[in-house]
Amino acid sequence: MAIRPSRRQVLAGGLGATAALPLLRTPRLPRWLRSKEIYASSLSYKKLVIVQLVGANDWINNLVDPDEPTYAAARPTISLPKASMVRLDSTLPYHLHPELMPFKRLYDKGWLTMLPGIGYPVPNYSHFRSMDIWSEADPGARNVQRGWLADFLDNAYVGNDPITALDIERSLNRVFYGHPVPVVRNPDSFQFETDPATSVDKNVELAQIEQNAQFVRAAPNANLKFVADSLGRVPADSRLLTTIGSTYTPRATYPTVDPRLASDLQLCARYITGGLTTPIYQVSSGGWDTHANQVDATNRAGGRHGPLLAAMSGCIEAFLLDLDAWGAADEVLVMVWSEFGRRVGENGNLGCDHGHAGIAYLAGKLIKKPGIQSPLPAWTSVQPPYDKANFLHTVDFRSLYGTILEDYWGVDSAKVLGQKWAGLGLV
Template sequence: MKNQYTPIAVTRREFLRGSMGGLGLVAFSGFAPSFLTSTARADVARPETGRQILVMIQLAGGNDGLNTCIPFQDDMYYNLRPDLGIKEGYRPISDFLALHPNCAGMERLYKDGNLSIIQNVGYPNPNRSHFRSTEIWETATDSDIIGRDGWLGRYFDNACDGDGHTSSDPMALHISDDTPGHFMSEKPHSIFGMPARGRIRKKNEDELALLEKLTQAPSASDTGSYLQHMMMDAIVTEKRVQNIVDRYKPQAKYQGNLGQSLQKVAAMIAAGLETRVYFVAQGGYDTHANQANGHSQRLGELSNALHAFQQDLIKHKLDDQVLTVVFSEFGRRPQQNGSQGTDHGAAAPLFVMGRNLQTPLLGEVPDLQNLQNNDLRHEYDFRQVYASVIQDWFKADPSLVLDGQFDTLPII
């Protein structure tokens, strides 16, 4: 779900997605500023320090699963990909499956029991549109239904009442240009956004001083007062978050843009923010042409970032509080195209990272002899992963969040 920010939102959903003048925003999924929503939660006990945190990483563009988790024993893989098929340097993790040569960090995570691979994840009647398939993953709906709210937004709405989120810390935080549709909700929840690169505020301090003056000016209406409170919340949270990021001393070496984003997440987790969910994205996976080098670079950045993030959490003794899920809106087609790339496909592997995961590898090697509309068949519905996260990680009831019954998986 992509959007263009507007100065003042006119609906609940537009407001959640909006920002004001590029301000590192605290947005709310209902028209109620944080000083009101905090008051409403004032009687709830403060949370335990060991709250469960979820980090979502989207590989935007449609990651090629077959060249990420390589079926190196299958001749059909090389027949379908005479040029793109990876013949050497791959990293075996079973008798039939190997990780891409550039995934040394992920290989270490896997062998240390900190990475689970779920093969052939998708959904019935797959859609090959980036926008629509992303929307399906965000809302956790069937492919023929237009969802209204995100699955995490519904989790916040229906399973977080009384969870002890009493501070001014945002319930969710994204490091991306757009507020993820995963966070769309009916009830008010604070959502903070910050850029993937650089500091939150790139403009001069005079602008910030002017914004602070505006928040203190007399208001002639309830709407103006509300906007002043919203702006002040954003400024206060922005300053706090930037200070946390600036002062953080990582215990691992982060590389690349994704690594820098995950370092920011690690900083905020280490600072003890009560934020429940973090979202970051890595682009560049829409590999229609000349795939080999670009895909290799993206996977190398992903692998290094995941390994650094987990090691950083371990060094700070926080790895038992954080679960990371890595997904893409769809995979690529098994057969290479005429431009040395691959086109939009369906099922693909999904990765879960954390401490003491239950099953390192779930699912069969992709069946290249039994395709469906020239695509890989899905073995697991992505909503089974969501149900597992809700039930086994957040200790909540998936039926409060997901429409339908989905068997959980032995991951956590």
């Protein structure tokens, strides 16, 4: 479905492209850049690292009771054999996909919370529309105007961190629409290109950027001010992001199944262990739209979904162990989400189609309530034909956001979400 971007979306997306322009380095910067404090913050916010699974993660292939009769009936060719699955513990009937062994280890350490059945009323099965809904924290959202984390940064955040959020993706994520956020994957290319003749020329050009930005900020047009603020911050942000944590080396082994996700989380680890006070980091993993070949016909733990689960859980485990080895895991929480789940039953192509309820994860040493912390959707609630059947959601995704805002950051969720969403007491 084609979606026409709003003017704010164009501006927000343009920021990512502008911020990623290359620039040659210089040992000297103008005074307005040299004087910027890079570590100071009047209020320290615990850090949130968001991992978005783009395409719709099939939660039933993550966590299930393999003895449930309807499970095999609904998925005759893609259900996992019980013998191949990983049981959570002896007190529960639920098992994990065998490629989620890293999550089993986090579960055993008390570092993992699972929220199966997460969703929202009146589900929408369009990837783009559902991502809009999650990003704006509004089940009625169409074409995101402001992301929920942009609202947090504008309406509830009171720190003075030099970089309030960092988007480690190819373009600006919807959750940040409406707020200037650097988009960077390669710190060495996160720079402005200026005249390479002399460093003096470069410094003059950088100073001119700020002067021009100040002139535009004085204009009454809000969109012009947004662009000016975004553009004017890039030189200082680029200097900070290319230097901080430059001596970082991983202290845990990251899996190589998804080199991009591993690299993105290592960049998060570099900045966190290097002392960057940024409270929000965003990364994503693609390929989760498993309409076909979700499993291999001869190996149901294989196919497309198994490697995705292995990479996601393995990279998150390595990231947390890496931070722990650096002494930085006590201030970091990982949140994993996907735009919706998939149908109860398979579709005849060794896969399943877009569904309602999904699953979210929280991971880290800060977890207070590990394990399964939401009601699992009931198999008794679904009837054939299973390829058209959906589990209804059992927990609203805004309760997850309320957990982050109220319980983790200690802010009033109503300032961000438009109404009070009490936390679930998980962190």
